Amino acid sequence: MSYILVTNDDGVYAPGIRALHDAVRHLGRAVIVAPERDKSAVSHALTMNRPLLVRELEPDVHTLDGTPTDCVTIGMNKILPQMPDLLVSGINPGANLGDDISYSGTVSAAIEGTMYGIPSLSFSLAGEAPFDFETAAAVAWKLASMALEFGLPEKTLLNINIPQRPPAMIRGIRFTRQGRRIYKNAIQETYDPWGRKHYWIGGGTVHWSGGDETDEHAVNDGYISVTPIQLDLTNHEGRDFLRHHWRM
Amino acid sequence: MSYILVTNDDGVYAPGIRALHDAVRHLGRAVIVAPERDKSAVSHALTMNRPLLVRELEPDVHTLDGTPTDCVTIGMNKILPQMPDLLVSGINPGANLGDDISYSGTVSAAIEGTMYGIPSLSFSLAGEAPFDFETAAAVAWKLASMALEFGLPEKTLLNINIPQRPPAMIRGIRFTRQGRRIYKNAIQETYDPWGRKHYWIGGGTVHWSGGDETDEHAVNDGYISVTPIQLDLTNHEGRDFLRHHWRM
Numbered sequence: 491m492s493y494i495l496v497t498n499d500d501g502v503y504a505p506g507i508r509a510l511h512d513a514v515r516h517l518g519r520a521v522i523v524a525p526e527r528d529k530s531a532v533s534h535a536l537t538m539n540r541p542l543l544v545r546e547l548e549p550d551v552h553t554l555d556g557t558p559t560d561c562v563t564i565g566m567n568k569i570l571p572q573m574p575d576l577l578v579s580g581i582n583p584g585a586n587l588g589d590d591i592s593y594s595g596t597v598s599a600a601i602e603g604t605m606y607g608i609p610s611l612s613f614s615l616a617g618e619a620p621f622d623f624e625t626a627a628a629v630a631w632k633l634a635s636m637a638l639e640f641g642l643p644e645k646t647l648l649n650i651n652i653p654q655r656p657p658a659m660i661r662g663i664r665f666t667r668q669g670r671r672i673y674k675n676a677i678q679e680t681y682d683p684w685g686r687k688h689y690w691i692g693g694g695t696v697h698w699s700g701g702d703e704t705d706e707h708a709v710n711d712g713y714i715s716v717t718p719i720q721l722d723l724t725n726h727e728g729r730d731f732l733r734h735h736w737r738m
Numbered sequence: 739m740s741y742i743l744v745t746n747d748d749g750v751y752a753p754g755i756r757a758l759h760d761a762v763r764h765l766g767r768a769v770i771v772a773p774e775r776d777k778s779a780v781s782h783a784l785t786m787n788r789p790l791l792v793r794e795l796e797p798d799v800h801t802l803d804g805t806p807t808d809c810v811t812i813g814m815n816k817i818l819p820q821m822p823d824l825l826v827s828g829i830n831p832g833a834n835l836g837d838d839i840s841y842s843g844t845v846s847a848a849i850e851g852t853m854y855g856i857p858s859l860s861f862s863l864a865g866e867a868p869f870d871f872e873t874a875a876a877v878a879w880k881l882a883s884m885a886l887e888f889g890l891p892e893k894t895l896l897n898i899n900i901p902q903r904p905p906a907m908i909r910g911i912r913f914t915r916q917g918r919r920i921y922k923n924a925i926q927e928t929y930d931p932w933g934r935k936h937y938w939i940g941g942g943t944v945h946w947s948g949g950d951e952t953d954e955h956a957v958n959d960g961y962i963s964v965t966p967i968q969l970d971l972t973n974h975e976g977r978d979f980l981r982h983h984w985r986m
Contacts, residue, residue: 533782534840538939541937542936589853677812688791689790691808724915728890728966
């Protein structure tokens with residue numbers, strides 16, 4: 491029997507993780523280990539300054555007061571009876587595209603799984619509230635079964651974004667590259683009750699670049715975007731640049 | 739005049755950032771924007787659920803109750819009078835090598851700077867306490883001046899690790915690749931006063947792989963390791979793998 495670890499960054503009570511759990515439990519024993527609370531935008535943060543208590547809410551549904559990365563490492567090493575065959579993260583309400591994946595707890599959970607050598611998929615629903623996870627969950631089931639059957643490129647996770655539209659209006663799958671997302675004026679100014687200025691990160695306008703093979707382009711065209719993301723961050727050509735241009 | 743943004747993840751009172759600030763202020767106007775408290779292992783986390791108050795502790799030394807990424811985005815957009823010519827992060831007390839850079843607030847600050855198109859350097863002192871930042875600060879000054887003079891590869895930051903040893907025993911610089919770090923048994927079990935088992939992430943043993951051109955190999959050989967790290971995480975060969983192996 492396959493074991494599947496299910497996690498997210500929106501917390502164990504989020505509807506997206508329940509939809510994902512229901513979808514992949516047809517492929518094996520699917521065990522949720524997810525944060526107690528919303529941990530969006532925590533990126534790959536790891537809690538090392540305090541111990542973490544795990545609670546079992548119901549059979550195969552566990553939660554802890556930590557980050558998605560905490561859930562993956564403790565789930566794999568301490569909660570599952572063996573290393574899983576697959577990790578799935580999500581379904582995030584809202585896209586994870588371009589540079590934004592660097593901030594994403596949903597994607598970081600899949601990075602952590604990949605570090606352990608486990609095929610790992612991150613799922614996001616590209617759209618706006620109200621979110622309906624039904625179509626995305628069916629897509630997640632399909633792609634998870636393909637990951638189990640055909641495997642993934644080595645040391646690589648998949649960042650998957652599913653456009654929020656009726657199934658008949660999804661045009662297919664594209665294997666994409668990560669786009670470039672540039673924010674303008676994404677910090678607002680506000681004042682506290684004592685008149686002191688504060689900064690609040692968010693909002694602003696978004697500009698995209700990176701060409702027509704990007705994740706963002708695919709989703710806007712109505713395709714499911716599947717981007718293979720690698721662990722090795724080295725710019726190998728950059729090493730040559732430095733050897734030739736930096737005169738010591 | 740050059741503007742240089744100085745940040746870290748250990749907080750504004752850490753000795754490493756003061757050593758770095760003292761070193762790079764010879765190259766231009768160096769402005770610290772750093773977290774109020776230790777934010778190690780927060781990775782690329784961004785605070786979007788509350789406003790942030792900036793305090794000026796002394797001229798050109800600012801702090802806020804947020805993450806390194808918060809400091810970079812607010813520092814560049816709201817505190818400096820213009821976009822900086824260079825960003826430096828650190829000096830972290832302890833190495834940031836291999837897969838660990840994914841968790842690192844020090845490195846994430848440089849990622850954020852690179853997203854804004856600013857040449858960004860992350861500095862870590864590879865060694866153990868007690869830390870002496872004097873040699874590392876001199877190296878930081880040298881490498882920062884070279885980054886200003888010769889530039890960096892496009893969309894690429896430098897992750898720099900300096901071995902903690904006397905200057906005469908540093909053997910030179912190597913342009914390295916990111917190594918692979920694998921932890922074993924890195925979760926400890928402990929009990930609270932009520933007898934409940936908790937998990938504490940940390941400790942364990944470390945195994946390295948990735949060959950003799952890695953960051954870890956260079957530092958252990960007594961070299962300064964300079965690893966170019968790119969923003970594009972796409973595994974481009976992985977797209978071909980998926981196109982050929984995934985039969986829809």
